[in-house]
Amino acid sequence: MTTTFEAFQTRAAAVSAEVHRFATRHEGLAFIEGFLREVGVSEAPGSGAVWVEGSFLEGIGSAHVSSQVPGVSFEVTREASACAKVGISQLDWAIAATGTLVQDATAVEKRLVSTLPPIHLAVLGTERILADFNSVLQRLQPEQINYIAFITGPSRTADIERVLTIGVHGPERLIVVVVDEFEKVTA
Amino acid sequence: MTTEFKDSIETALHNPNLTGALGRFSEAYRISRAKAYEGIDFEAVRDRIAEVKGNACSRFEELAEQFKANAERRGAKVFRTSDPAEVKRYILDLAKAQNVQSVVKSKSMASEEIHLNKAFEQAGIQVDETDLGEWIIQLAHQTPSHMVMPAIHMTKEEVAEVFSQEVEAGQAPDIPKLVKFARGKLRPKFLAADMGITGANIAVAETGSLVIITNEGNARLVTTLPRIHVAIVGIEKLVAQVADIDPILTALPRSATGQLLTSYVSMLSGQVPNTDGSPKDLHIILMDNHRSDMVKDPKFKEALQCIRCATCLNVCPVFRLVGGHVFGKTYTGGIGTILTAWFDELKKSEDIQGLCIQCGSCVPVCPGKIDIPGLILELRRRLVVEQGQSLAMKAIFGVVNNRRLFHSMLRMAAVTQKPFKQGRFIRHLPLFLSDMTDFRSLPAIAPEPFRDKVKAIAQPKQAEKVVFYAGCLIDFAYPETGTALVKILNKAGIEVVFPEDQTCCGAPARYSGAYEVAAQNARDNIKALLETDATYVVSACPTCTVALKHDFLDTFKTLGITDAMGEAQRLSDRTIDFSSLVKKLVDEGRLTFKEGQHLGKITYHDSCHLKRTLKATDEPRELLQKAGHEIAEMYECDTCCGMAGSYSLKLPEISAPILERKLKNIKDTGADKVVMDCPGCVMQIRGGLDKDGSPIQVEHTAERLEDRFE
Numbered sequence: 043m044t045t046t047f048e049a050f051q052t053r054a055a056a057v058s059a060e061v062h063r064f065a066t067r068h069e070g071l072a073f074i075e076g077f078l079r080e081v082g083v084s085e086a087p088g089s090g091a092v093w094v095e096g097s098f099l100e101g102i103g104s105a106h107v108s109s110q111v112p113g114v115s116f117e118v119t120r121e122a123s124a125c126a127k128v129g130i131s132q133l134d135w136a137i138a139a140t141g142t143l144v145q146d147a148t149a150v151e152k153r154l155v156s157t158l159p160p161i162h163l164a165v166l167g168t169e170r171i172l173a174d175f176n177s178v179l180q181r182l183q184p185e186q187i188n189y190i191a192f193i194t195g196p197s198r199t200a201d202i203e204r205v206l207t208i209g210v211h212g213p214e215r216l217i218v219v220v221v222d223e224f225e226k227v228t229a
Numbered sequence: 230m231t232t233e234f235k236d237s238i239e240t241a242l243h244n245p246n247l248t249g250a251l252g253r254f255s256e257a258y259r260i261s262r263a264k265a266y267e268g269i270d271f272e273a274v275r276d277r278i279a280e281v282k283g284n285a286c287s288r289f290e291e292l293a294e295q296f297k298a299n300a301e302r303r304g305a306k307v308f309r310t311s312d313p314a315e316v317k318r319y320i321l322d323l324a325k326a327q328n329v330q331s332v333v334k335s336k337s338m339a340s341e342e343i344h345l346n347k348a349f350e351q352a353g354i355q356v357d358e359t360d361l362g363e364w365i366i367q368l369a370h371q372t373p374s375h376m377v378m379p380a381i382h383m384t385k386e387e388v389a390e391v392f393s394q395e396v397e398a399g400q401a402p403d404i405p406k407l408v409k410f411a412r413g414k415l416r417p418k419f420l421a422a423d424m425g426i427t428g429a430n431i432a433v434a435e436t437g438s439l440v441i442i443t444n445e446g447n448a449r450l451v452t453t454l455p456r457i458h459v460a461i462v463g464i465e466k467l468v469a470q471v472a473d474i475d476p477i478l479t480a481l482p483r484s485a486t487g488q489l490l491t492s493y494v495s496m497l498s499g500q501v502p503n504t505d506g507s508p509k510d511l512h513i514i515l516m517d518n519h520r521s522d523m524v525k526d527p528k529f530k531e532a533l534q535c536i537r538c539a540t541c542l543n544v545c546p547v548f549r550l551v552g553g554h555v556f557g558k559t560y561t562g563g564i565g566t567i568l569t570a571w572f573d574e575l576k577k578s579e580d581i582q583g584l585c586i587q588c589g590s591c592v593p594v595c596p597g598k599i600d601i602p603g604l605i606l607e608l609r610r611r612l613v614v615e616q617g618q619s620l621a622m623k624a625i626f627g628v629v630n631n632r633r634l635f636h637s638m639l640r641m642a643a644v645t646q647k648p649f650k651q652g653r654f655i656r657h658l659p660l661f662l663s664d665m666t667d668f669r670s671l672p673a674i675a676p677e678p679f680r681d682k683v684k685a686i687a688q689p690k691q692a693e694k695v696v697f698y699a700g701c702l703i704d705f706a707y708p709e710t711g712t713a714l715v716k717i718l719n720k721a722g723i724e725v726v727f728p729e730d731q732t733c734c735g736a737p738a739r740y741s742g743a744y745e746v747a748a749q750n751a752r753d754n755i756k757a758l759l760e761t762d763a764t765y766v767v768s769a770c771p772t773c774t775v776a777l778k779h780d781f782l783d784t785f786k787t788l789g790i791t792d793a794m795g796e797a798q799r800l801s802d803r804t805i806d807f808s809s810l811v812k813k814l815v816d817e818g819r820l821t822f823k824e825g826q827h828l829g830k831i832t833y834h835d836s837c838h839l840k841r842t843l844k845a846t847d848e849p850r851e852l853l854q855k856a857g858h859e860i861a862e863m864y865e866c867d868t869c870c871g872m873a874g875s876y877s878l879k880l881p882e883i884s885a886p887i888l889e890r891k892l893k894n895i896k897d898t899g900a901d902k903v904v905m906d907c908p909g910c911v912m913q914i915r916g917g918l919d920k921d922g923s924p925i926q927v928e929h930t931a932e933r934l935e936d937r938f939e
Contacts, residue, residue, distance in 0.1 A: 053489070057488075057492070119504070120420075120454070120504040120505075124416075124420060139489070140489045140490040141489075142490055147495075148501055148502070149502070150453065150501065150502045150503065150504050153449060153453045154453070154504065156449075157446060157449045157450055157453060158450075175475060175478065175479075176472075176475055179471065179472075179474075179475075184433070184436045184438050184471050184496055184498055185435075185436045185471075185498075187498070188303065188497065188498050188499045188500065188501050189452075189495065189496070189497055189498075189501045190495070190496040191449070191493070191494075191495055191496075192490070192493065192494035192495070192496075193492065193493060194489075194490045194491065194492050194493070194494075195492050196492065197444070197445055197446040197492055197493075198444050198445070198492050199361045199362075199408060199444060199445050200378070200444075200486070201360070201361040201362035201365070201378060201379070201380055202361070202362075202365075202380065202383075202385050202388050202404050202407060202408070203250065203384060203385055203404065204250075204254055204257070204378065204381065205385075205404045207404055207405055207408045209408070209409075209412070210361055210408055210411065210412055210444075210445040210446065210447070211359065211412060211415065211416075211419070211445045211446040211447045211449075211450055212445065212446025212447075212449065212450075212492070212493070213446075
């Protein structure tokens with residue numbers, strides 16, 4: 043497991059994603075809360091965070107998070123996402139070979155929080171990291187899922203003079219929080 | 230070539246921004262591509278792509294119907310049409326019926342192909358490109374110059390100026406700021422648009438899925454925010470099954486941008502919810518536009534294996550000089566030339582097909598395994614069949630097809646060139662011929678051709694005979710190369726036979742599309758070269774070797790000539806290039822190098838046909854090293870020198886800067902000799918160095934090895 047994680051981390055870091063690993067959900071959550079405070083998430087206009095709930099918060103509760111960090115909203119709308127600073131969602135799989143996150147993104151909320159805010163924070167269970175594209179494709183069934191999203195690092199362009207520039211239309215930062223406590227971090 | 234076309238080349242060549250940007254890119258591209266493919270078996274990947282896409286295009290009709298059924302089952306509306314006008318009508322009708330005020334687009338070459346934006350503008354509907362490069366191009370009222378990087382021809386200063394003029398005054402030429410500016414200006418457009426338009430990189434029949442690949446994230450917004458999504462998909466994007474995605478997704482990012490994977494890959498299968506909870510109105514247009522005609526063409530079918538990575542542009546020595554716009558409005562570069570001829574019309578490729586220098590650089594790196602130069606040659610041939618050869622070319626080929634006349638004219642030239650000759654060179658030609666000697670000297674026709682010289686060489690009679698095919702350049706300009714070859718083979722106990730009736734190999738005719746002329750050359754040579762019972766037919770010109778070994782067969786096959794195929798095959802089996810033969814003789818112990826020689830540093834230039842068709846790269850190097858030389862490899866040692874037969878006569882303005890680059894790379898090694906296996910390259914490089922007044926010596930491998938054996 044460790045080697046798969048490390049391969050993922052190396053590849054993801056190579057494409058400017060920031061990867062953090064924690065043993066438990068509580069440790070992961072503490073990091074997330076600290077991060078949200080650090081980037082200035084608050085109830086002020088344009089400073090909110092939108093979070094699509096997943097199993098990660100099971101038994102912890104969204105109310106707990108909102109009380110710890112005011113400005114975090116679990117009601118994900120187009121308008122809220124368009125003016126949020128951070129979008130948070132739980133990802134289904136990851137690919138070690140390319141540092142890629144994979145998600146059944148059929149629910150529009152999952153796409154809103156990972157496309158509109160300038161920072162996307164992704165939560166992932168360590169055991170969800172698989173070796174390669176095919177291993178993931180075998181588990182995700184395109185014949186049943188209508189929108190599968192593969193995300194490898196933040197949004198980027200090299201369209202002007204081929205100079206790599208991060209953050210065009212999508213997030214300019216991608217933070218990946220990987221948690222070992224897998225039974226609660228499965229999609 | 231039209232004056233307009235020549236002018237567009239001239240403009241491109243005199244744009245330092247363009248040539249500078251493309252030159253730097255082509256250098257960086259090679260490195261990033263190689264790095265991205267580390268640990269990947271490229272040959273295996275492209276075998277799979279060729280198989281997957283080749284099979285798919287044989288089954289277009291079936292796969293298109295299967296795709297339609299599966300996508301419609303999942304809520305999409307699928308519209309199939311062969312007509313670009315129908316595509317536009319469908320989208321405009323939909324926009325009107327749905328009261329669409331504004332449209333956002335992610336990058337789609339299919340929409341460029343049918344000039345969709347113009348149709349929207351005419352209908353009074355606001356349409357905005359959202360891919361940064363495409364947006365810049367749209368604001369600048371230009372067309373894309375590159376399939377992957379549409380605005381690669383523009384500098385940040387030009388972009389800032391376009392933004393300032395078209396969007397908001399005062400933009401500084403600062404790339405991160407320009408990118409931020411684009412994000413800020415386009416975000417409200419994404420949020421306001423009623424309709425989003427995308428292309429697709431792959432369409433999977435068994436699931437009705439579209440695979441869309443981007444880096445900027447714009448396609449995710451285009452497919453998420455507007456209530457209507459229209460995808461325009463060329464039917465060549467179809468594959469049978471989900472498993473077929475893998476090789477394409479392995480190659481496309483690596484070949485296109487040197488990435489292991491792009492930032493975003495979206496796999497959409499049917500309807501998804503809109504932000505208000507309603508189901509997305511999803512329309513998929515499967516567009517044919519002559520693609521199924523290509524499937525029916527046994528030669529051009531393989532062009533549909535293209536995955537639009539633009540590698541053939543990135544490695545092309547001509548593209549990096551002239552950029553994309555000289556190729557036309559949509560698809561550019563090598564593959565673009567082929568697609569334009571089909572999606573538009575054959576005649577549209579008349580000028581641009583001439584840009585291909587036939588160096589073959591794109592062949593080993595094409596993920597779709599498409600023989601791009603081969604197909605461009607086929608375009609050339611069809612143009613000649615359709616429109617006939619020009620009078621001047623007809624006159625030339627009339628001469629080439631009559632060996633006695635051709636050779637007596639060459640002998641006559643040896644006399645008439647005298648006023649222009651300075652030593653072994655012609656340094657200046659007057660009037661309209663001056664283009665040919667502006668950037669390099671030409672070799673003077675030798676006073677005594679090899680066919681006369683060979684009679685004076687006293688060869689020991691031997692049981693084993695090898696037939697020597699000299700080719701025009703060695704015969705009439707560089708007979709000393711032939712003499713060296715005879716001397717070396719004699720040392721191996723071989724008698725060299727020179728059949729007098731051998732004539733031009735037909736390459737000039739074939740590369741001009743005049744296959745009938747080439748076929749007659751082939752027949753004459755086959756007869757002359759097979760007369761002697763010899764172990765090998767050897768040539769010291771890679772282009773001639775390729776003609777004897779491959780082109781005669783292909784010319785006959787293309788023209789449906791069957792009676793000469795057997796003989797052509799016999800000649801092919803017997804033909805070998807000089808270095809490969811000598812290496813064989815050394816390996817067999819029939820030639821022994823003089824021992825203990827320290828001959829100093831040289832550099833070696835790989836000739837296009839030797840490296841990429843005959844695949845002999847190690848043989849000449851090994852021989853030169855064993856002789857006692859140290860090889861200082863030059864940068865881009867296998868990049869074309871710009872000679873390419875008559876190319877340097879037709880497009881001297883392109884040939885000259887390609888040569889200039891080659892000369893710089895040679896000089897940078899610090900070697901005082903550059904060695905090569907092709908007399909055409911000798912002519913180009915020796916002529917260039919002479920013009921420069923450089924002391925670097927240019928030699929054919931045969932000459933370099935002449936006195937190196939015991």
